[in-house]
Amino acid sequence: KQDDDQLIIDAGQKQFGATNCGSCGMVYSADNPEDNFQHTQFHQRFLDSIKFVADDVRRVADNELGFQQLTLSRPTQSKTYLFINTERMVVGCLVAEPIRQGYRVLEQPDRHKDMMKDDFMERHRAWCCSTVPEQALCGISRIWVFSLARRQGIATRMLDTVRSSFMYGSHLTKEEIAFSDPTPDGKQFATKYCNT
Ligand code: ACO
Structure with missing residues (x-):
């Protein structure tokens, strides 16, 4: 032909x-x-x-967060996001899972604020959550950024990516995501990210 x-x-x-x-x-x-x-x-x-395995990265993050649980509670529904830098190193890891509701962290009364002038105390104090559930769609089960790569906007970029890709065909608002029991770092980050 x-x-x-x-x-x-x-x-x-x-x-x-x-x-x-x-x-x-x-x-x-x-x-x-x-x-x-x-x-x-x-x-x-x-x-x-691709030398890394997502489970291994999660283990490193879990270790730093003090999480004992090595397996995910709902592995089939969870999504793991990795941030890879220009040197092809994994410097960020985020695990997101579908949820139906979250509980807002309550602002502490002013008199407690006066007692917590020390920044360390303020960061490490216990906080209280509302007992009223609020609708949420995506739970951030854990978020971790390599210590030498923090405060460069990596967690922000991972969260932005989660919001646009977690649910097919919809862009999640900041109100539709919730952080599970955050560490002091996690709370500071979440407060800034969600403008709360
Ligand atoms: N202290 C105060 N403000 C902070 C902190 C902090 N430690 N981290 C972030 N922020 C705020 C800042 O306003 C920051 O903007 P700026 O740097 O211009 O001031 C803004 O959040 C955005 O921060 P990013 O650079 O996007 O956050 P980063 O990439 O540093 O990651 C993270 C934040 C994930 C909390 C990191 O510090 C980390 O891995 N910490 C150790 C692990 C950890 O505690 N993870 C959270 C567990 S909670 C959970 O997993 C649900």
Whole structure:
């Protein structure tokens, strides 16, 4: 045949036309030996370049947060987000899960504020939550940024990404996310991020 456009003959083969690899993302023709070879090479290089496993990163974060629980409570519904810097190091990890409600942290009375002039005391005091549930859709079960990469907006960027990608087709508002029992750092960050 003279027509240069026809490159593959549809003879009823099992895999016909373009295939999108679910792991490396390469689009290739599975029934074309040359394409297949290119894919195998690219696929291996791709896997070699990703040395980390999300579970391992989460363990590092859990360790720093003092979490004993090594497995997620609802692994199939949770989503783990990793922040990878330009040196291809994982410097941020966030685990989000679907929730239905959250409990707002209550502002402390002014007389307590006077007693807490010391910044350390203020950061580490216990806080009280409302007993009235409020609707929320996404729970931040844990958020962690590598100590040397903090205060560079990484947690903010991870949260922004969660809000735009956690629920397919909808952009979550800041009111629709809730943080589970935050650490002093987590509370300071959440207060700033949510403008509360
Ligand atoms: N103290 C005071 N304000 C803070 C702090 C802090 N430690 N961290 C963040 N903020 C506020 C600031 O206003 C900051 O803006 P600025 O730097 O311009 O002043 C703003 O939040 C945005 O901060 P980011 O740079 O986006 O936050 P970062 O990337 O540093 O990550 C995080 C914050 C995740 C809390 C980090 O400090 C961390 O990993 N800490 C140790 C682990 C931890 O405690 N995680 C929270 C657990 S709670 C939970 O997981 C639900």
